[in-house]
Amino acid sequence: MLSQFIWWGSIALEVLLLVRGSREKLAFRYPVFYSYISFVLVQDIFFFAVYRNTQINATVYWTAEFLSVMFGCAVVFEVYRVALLSYPGTARMARSVLALVFALALAKGIANAWGDHGWWLAVNTREIERVLRTMQAAAILGLFSLFLLYAIPFAKNLRGILLGYGSFVAVRVISLQFVPERQRDFWAYAYSASYLLALGIWVAHLWAYSESPVPKPATARLENDYQRLAAATRRRLEAARGQVVKAVRS
C-alpha cells in the first residue's frame, strides 16, 4: 500500500514538475535536469506497468538504476556549470576538488582490488550502486562546501535542484547501507521515499522562474592580481595569529 502511494505520488509530482517546467520555460534553462525527470518518469511508468503483471527482471532494473545515477552526475555537472559561470576562480577550485575526490576513490578501489583478488566475484549490482552513490555524495559534498565557502549566490531554481538532488543522494547513501536484499522494512521505504522528498523540494523551488543574482563587476586591480590578494590575506591572517599569541603570552 505504502509502496503504491510512493509510486503514484512520484509519477504525479514528476508530471507536475514537467508541466510547470515547460510553462515557465525552465526546461530550456536546465535541459539536463528536465531530461533526467523525463527519464525517471518513463522509467516509473514502465516499471509500474510491468510490475502489475510480472516481477521486474533484475538486469533491466539495475540497468535503469545505473542510467539514473549517470543522469544524476550530469545534473550535478549542470548545477556546477550554471552556478559558477560568473565565478571562474571558484570553478577552478571546484574542478580541483572534484578531481581529488575521484582520484581518492580510484586509489581506494585499486588498493582494495590489489589486496583482494576475488573482490569482483563478491560485488553485486547493489554494491555497485552503493559505491557510485557514495562517490556522487562525496562530489556534491565537495561542490556544496565550495559554494558555501565562496558565498556563491544562487537563484531559487538552482538552489532547489541542488538541495533536492543532494538530499535524495544523501538519504539514498544512508539507506543503501541498511536496506535488506529481499524483505521490505523501514529502510526499504526510506530508500524509495527519498525520491519523493526530492520531488517535493523541486516542485516548491521550480514552480516559477526566479531571476539569477547578477554579480557586480569585481575590483579590477585585485582581480587581475591574485598573487597580491593572496599575499595580503596571508599577511592579515598571520598578523592576527601574532596578535593572539602576543596577547596571551605577554
Added chain:
Amino acid sequence: MIGVPTALLIGFLLLLLLLLAARGMAAARDLPSGSDTPLLDALEFAPCPPEFASRIFSPEDSKFVSTTKSPQLAKLFRSERKIVALLWVQQTSTAIQRTMREHVQIARASEDLEFATEVKLLLLYAELMLICGVLFVAIQSAGPLWLRGLAIYADAHSQRLAQVEQSFKAATAARELHGAGVS
C-alpha cells in the same frame, strides 16, 4: 570498495550540510557580492589596540586588586576581566572571518586563482578559528589569568623540547661523523 562507515559519514555530512545550507542560503544570498570591497592593505586589522589586548591577560591588575584584600572586589574583577577577554576573542574571530570573507569574494572571480594557495590560506584560517575556539572555551571555563599561566608553561616546555631536539641532532651528527671516520 568503499566501507560502510565512510559511506555513512559522507551521507550524514551531506545531509547536515544541506540542512544548514537550506537555513543559511537565503541570508547569504542577500550579502553584497564584494565589488565595493576596499583594498585589503588599506584596512586596519586590529579590533582593539595591542596594549589593551595584552593587558587583558596580564597579572598586573589582578595583583593590584589582591592588595586591596577585598574578596568582593576580586570576584568582581575576575568576572569583568572574563567578559572583556571573551569580547576580545569574539572581536578577533570576527576580524579573521571578515578577512577571509573579503578574500573569497574577490578570489572567486579571479581567473588566476591557485588551488594550493587557496588550500594554504584555508588551513591558516581554520587554525586561527580553532585557536579562537579553544581560547573562548578556556577563558569561559578557567579565566584569562589561568590561560596566561598555561601559555607560559607551554612556552617553557616547547623551548625545553627544542633544546632536547637540538642536542639529539648534535649527538646524531657527531655519531655519524665518528662512524664515517671509522669506516
